[in-house]
Amino acid sequence: MLKIGCHLSSAKGFYAMGKDALSIGANTFQFFTRNPRGSKAKEIDPNDAAALRDLAKQEGISHILAHAPYTLNACSADPKVREFAHMVMQDDMQRMEYLPGSYYNFHPGSHTGQGEEVGIALIAEVLNAILTPEQTTTVLLETMAGKGTEVGCTFSQLRQIIDQVSLEDKMGVCLDTCHVYDAGYDLVNDLDGVLTQFDKEIGLSRLKAIHLNDSMNPFRSHKDRHQKIGEGSLGLSAMERIINHPVLRNLPFYLETPNELPGYAKEIALLRSLYHEKQE
Template sequence: MLTIGCHLSSSKGYLAMGKEAVSIGANTFQFFTRNPRGSKAKAIDEADVAAFLSYSKEHGIERILAHAPYTLNPCSKDAHTREFAWMTMADDLKRMEYTPGNCYNFHPGSHTGQGAEEGIRLISEMLNEILKPEQTTTVLLETMAGKGTEVGRSFEELAAILERVELKDHMGVCLDTCHVYDAGYDIVDHLDDVLEGFDRVVGLSKLKAVHLNDSKNPFESHKDRHEKIGEGSLGLAAFERIVTHPALAGLPFYLETPNELDGYAKEIALLRGFVK
């Protein structure tokens, strides 16, 4: 069975997100741990979490994905910005243990002119500081489109970060279809080759989640503008190949397309129809 969901607002709590997911035919979902453009996080409501964990078992919701705020930049040349990233992620990972065994995704960051090698060093340094042996959460590096000074624009850059992390079992990758296409990986006409390349450089065992997004921009544009499924430069046929590819079987898929709930429901139904 296809594990698929979309990005939901966490403002109403875990149980509300679970019920929204079920209402649109989803069996997973993604959410921001806090304001995506800020630093504030709501206090954990333990009663709400307990109710959600019970509800999720009853309705087959598995492997939810938390997304770090966009303001995190662990490889900035500004020390205060790096410190904010470290403190925020450390706090988020503590909060994630209320819903154990799930994943936490973040954008690796922008090196702000220091060079990719220095950015890689700073990101891995942060991860080595905050990852704990006892945590149950897997931290995912997201593949990036390569705009500006983004780190993570290539599989090689992601592999370099992972190689430097000491607690490797706590790390993985989230592949974003819009981002990798914009970065120059042709998942439309050469999906097999891209996945073989990922396996060779990073390892498919490290691939833990997929963001499903079409792109408003052409191939290798190095931009990052998501489009609804089948309405962008990737096209609908590409998504049928992605959700049915044997190498991706069993992975959770998360929609981040420009939709409201009814639009997500239609996309989920559409993509489920491809899986026999």
């Protein structure tokens, strides 16, 4: 069965997100842990979290993915910005234990002129400070498009971060289709080659989730503008190949396309119609 969902608003709480996911035909979902452009986090209601856990068990919702706010930059040249990233991520790790066994995704950050090597070391430093052996959450590095001084636009950079993390068993990767295509990995014409390269440089066992997004920009543009499924430079045929690829088809897919719930429902229905169940 295709494991697919989208990004949902957490404003109404955990249980409401679960109900919203089910209403659009999703069996997983992603949400921001707090204000995506700020730092404030809504206080967690333990009963609400328990209600989502019960609903998820009853309805087959799994692989819930939390997304860190965009304001984090664990490799900034500004120590105060790095400390903010440390503080938020440490708090998020504690909050995530209300949903045991989930994923937590974040953008590695921008080295702001310090250089790739320094940026990688600073990201690993924050991860080493926040990860604990007891946590049930797997932290995912997101593949980036390569804007400006972004770190994480190559598989090699992501592997270097993981290699410097002591508790690397708590680490994984979320591959964003828009980002990697914009970064120069040709998912349209050489999907097998991209996955072979990922396996060589990171290891496919580290690939835990897919952000399934089309792109408003052309190949190797180093932009980050998501488009609706089938309406961008990747196209619908590439999306069909991605969700059915033997290496990817059993991973959870999360839509971050420019949509509201009705639009997501249409995309989910479209993708389910393109999924080859007989391969199960």
